[in-house]
Amino acid sequence: MDASGQILGRFATKIADVLRGKDKPTFEPHLLMGDKVVVKNAAKIVITGNKIEQKTYYHHTGYLGHLKATTLKEIMVKDPADALRRAVYGMLPHNKLRDHWLKNLEIHN
Numbered sequence: 001m002d003a004s005g006q007i008l009g010r011f012a013t014k015i016a017d018v019l020r021g022k023d024k025p026t027f028e029p030h031l032l033m034g035d036k037v038v039v040k041n042a043a044k045i046v047i048t049g050n051k052i053e054q055k056t057y058y059h060h061t062g063y064l065g066h067l068k069a070t071t072l073k074e075i076m077v078k079d080p081a082d083a084l085r086r087a088v089y090g091m092l093p094h095n096k097l098r099d100h101w102l103k104n105l106e107i108h109n
Contacts, residue, residue: 001037003084004044011045012087019092019101032097036104043080043109047072057086081107 003011017023021033055072075083084107092098 001039002041003039004041006045008045008047008051008084008087012084012091015039015084015088015105016091016101019088019104029093030097032100034101034104037106039081039084039105039107041109042084042107045080045084047076052076079109081109 001011001015015037018037019034020029021027021031021035024033027033052073053071057070057072057075058067060067072083075086085102085105088105089098089102092101
């Protein structure tokens with residue numbers, strides 16, 4: 001799939017559907033039926049509105065007071081593939097199969 005000119009969220013939903021296998025007529029939600037997805041030109045993806053400045057990702061290190069915040073702009077400068085990977089990760093169901101689906105995702109800048 002070519003990411004150049006695509007909107008981040010809409011493109012991530014297409015990828016999530018293919019990874020799960022929802023584009024196939026024999027879809028079963030509890031089975032690994034999806035295909036491997038290779039994404040090219042992740043650096044040319046489009047982010048609409050003010051999300052580039054306002055969207056913030058959080059993670060906690062486990063120590064008291066160590067809540068880390070990173071904006072989407074910082075992620076896009078450092079690694080644009082990570083922004084797409086995080087978007088697809090959030091659109092997959094939160095179950096044991098999510099890590100298996102993500103192993104079938106390959107993103108190139």
